[in-house]
Amino acid sequence: MRLATIRPRTPAGVLPPRDGQLVVVSPDGATGALVPDYSNLLFAIEHWERAEPALRRVEERLRGGTWEATVDLAAETFMAPLPRTWAWLDGSAFLHHVLLVRKARGAEPPDDLYDVPLMYQGVSDNFLGPTDDIPLLDEAHGMDFESEVAVIVDDVPMAVSAADAAGHVKLLVVMNDVSLRELIPRELAAGFGFFQSKPASSFAPFAVTPDEAGDAWRDGRLHLEMCSRLNGREFGRPHAGAMHFSFHDLIAHAARTRALSPGTIVGSGTVSNDDEAAGSSCIAERRMIEKIAGGTPRTPWMRGGDTVEVEMRQGDRSLFGKIAQRVVLQKAPVHAK
Numbered sequence: 304m305r306l307a308t309i310r311p312r313t314p315a316g317v318l319p320p321r322d323g324q325l326v327v328v329s330p331d332g333a334t335g336a337l338v339p340d341y342s343n344l345l346f347a348i349e350h351w352e353r354a355e356p357a358l359r360r361v362e363e364r365l366r367g368g369t370w371e372a373t374v375d376l377a378a379e380t381f382m383a384p385l386p387r388t389w390a391w392l393d394g395s396a397f398l399h400h401v402l403l404v405r406k407a408r409g410a411e412p413p414d415d416l417y418d419v420p421l422m423y424q425g426v427s428d429n430f431l432g433p434t435d436d437i438p439l440l441d442e443a444h445g446m447d448f449e450s451e452v453a454v455i456v457d458d459v460p461m462a463v464s465a466a467d468a469a470g471h472v473k474l475l476v477v478m479n480d481v482s483l484r485e486l487i488p489r490e491l492a493a494g495f496g497f498f499q500s501k502p503a504s505s506f507a508p509f510a511v512t513p514d515e516a517g518d519a520w521r522d523g524r525l526h527l528e529m530c531s532r533l534n535g536r537e538f539g540r541p542h543a544g545a546m547h548f549s550f551h552d553l554i555a556h557a558a559r560t561r562a563l564s565p566g567t568i569v570g571s572g573t574v575s576n577d578d579e580a581a582g583s584s585c586i587a588e589r590r591m592i593e594k595i596a597g598g599t600p601r602t603p604w605m606r607g608g609d610t611v612e613v614e615m616r617q618g619d620r621s622l623f624g625k626i627a628q629r630v631v632l633q634k635a636p637v638h639a640k
Contacts, residue, residue, distance in 0.1 A: 304362050305509040306474070307335060307624075308344055308386060309379040310432075322346075323382040326374065327361045328509055332624065335379065336365040337372040344385050344510065349565045351457045351473055355512075381624070383430035384476055384510035385455065385566060391427035391504070392563075393451075393480060393570035394420050394553040396546040400575035400584075403591040410491075420548045420556045423497050425480075427568070431505035433624060436631040437481060438502075439607060445485030446605040446630060450531045450584035450613045451478050452543050453570040454550050455510060459563035465523075468554035471563075475516060475525060477507040477623040479613050480570065484587055484604060507613065508624035519617060523549030527622070529574040531584050532612040533605075538589070539582025543574045543615070607632035 308323035322343035326335030338361055341347040347354040364370040395401050398416060405412050413419070431437065439446050455474040463471070486500035513520045519527050526544035530537065548556075553569050574584040583589045590600030605611070613626040 304359055304512045304515055305332075306344060306347075306358070306384060307376070307508050307510070308382045308384050309335065309374070309376070310382050321386060323386050326376070327358055327365055328376070329365055332509070332621070333376055334365065335374045335376045336361050336370045337374065339372070345388055345566050348385075348455060348457060348473060351565065355473075380432070381434065381508035382432040383506035384474070384508070385506075385568065386430055386432075387428045388430075388455075388566040388568060389427065389564040390567040391425045391430075391570070392422055392553075392557045392567065393425055393453075393572060394422045394548065394556070395572035396420060396548040396553060397541075397572055397575035398547045399545075399577050400573045400588060403575075403588050406591060406595075417547065420553055421572075422553065422556060423501075425497065425501045426503055429503050431503050431628070433505060433508045433626045433628070435505060435628065437505070437605075437611075437628050438633045439605070439630050440633055440635055442604070442606050442632070443485060444483040447482045447484050447586045448531065448533070448584075448605065448611045448613070449480040449482055449573040450529045450539075451480050451570050451573060452476070452525050452529070452615075453478055453568050454554075456554060456563055456567050456569065457565045459554060459558050459567070461558055461560065461562045463555055463558045465549070465551040465555040468551040468558070469523060471554060472513060472523075472550060474510040475513060475520065475623075476510050476568070477529075477613060477615055477626070478570065479505045479611065479626050479628065480573070481505065482585070482587075505626055505628060507615075507626050509622070511622060516617065516622065523551035525615075527615045527617055529584055530612075530614050530616065531582075533586075534610055537582065539584050541574050541576035541578075541581040541584060543571065545574075545576050546571055605630050
């Protein structure tokens with residue numbers, strides 16, 4: 304089953320709901336079924352035990368052509384599947400990426416890198432949709448994209464084991480975790496972690512149930528290539544199955560000292576492979592490879608007008624739909640003295 308959130312159309316002067324309108328997506332991705340009992344995905348995931356069978360019944364009728372409340376998705380605007388949620392926890396499960404990026408900023412990896420996942424908590428109250436512009440105040444901030452897989456969980460108890468965490472993965476998503484690389488070193492050196500260097504992330508249009516991915520979803524990993532394109536040219540297609548830590552491991556790590564609320568998103572970190580022929584899922588990796596090879600990074604950070612596309616294909620279909628965004632320079636507001 305694939306789910307999406309569209310931006311509701313409201314009369315003039317009426318504000319649309321920030322959580323959007325949930326739809327069940329047809330197999331060809333062309334039609335969305337409106338679900339009156341579950342108007343948004345956050346409400347559905349908070350009541351997943353009842354919502355999932357109800358949504359699957361809608362999907363069955365949509366496939367059979369007997370569900371009348373439908374919309375043409377080509378005429379709709381997709382929001383992030385979860386436009387806002389309780390928590391966004393990003394891991395870094397591809398250790399090749401960790402080692403390269405740490406080397407780029409002259410930082411040593413932790414001694415327990417291979418045993419304990421890295422993770423931070425990012426902004427989760429205002430995600431971008433798959434075609435929303437990425438705002439940038441200053442090109443000197445060093446904007447980068449990061450192509451990732453993530454999972455959405457239901458209620459996860461504190462101290463859950465990795466084995467039991469498997470049962471709490473309800474939806475899979477693909478995302479662009481936007482980073483401002485030139486702001487990161489100072490923030491980490493101050494000892495309080497990412498904040499200004501991690502603005503709003505964006506998501507591909509479809510959230511999918513694990514069974515929808517078939518045998519590509521196994522051992523807590525999604526075994527598909529992550530394709531990224533920068534300004535229309537392929538940037539990389541590393542395989543997402545190369546995670547050192549599985550999503551089950553990441554969930555267990557996140558829940559070590561706290562329960563996780565339903566709707567919490569747990570990210571894989573930037574998809575990365577040891578084989579450099581696969582390319583990269585972010586600019587920082589490419590720059591570090593260039594620096595190692597020739598002493599100087601050549602690939603610039605993203606600038607105003609640049610475009611990025613992120614997609615995972617399974618056979619002849621785009622499993623999650625495509626992220627296709629443009630960087631737009633914005634002026635900082637002028638404050639009265």
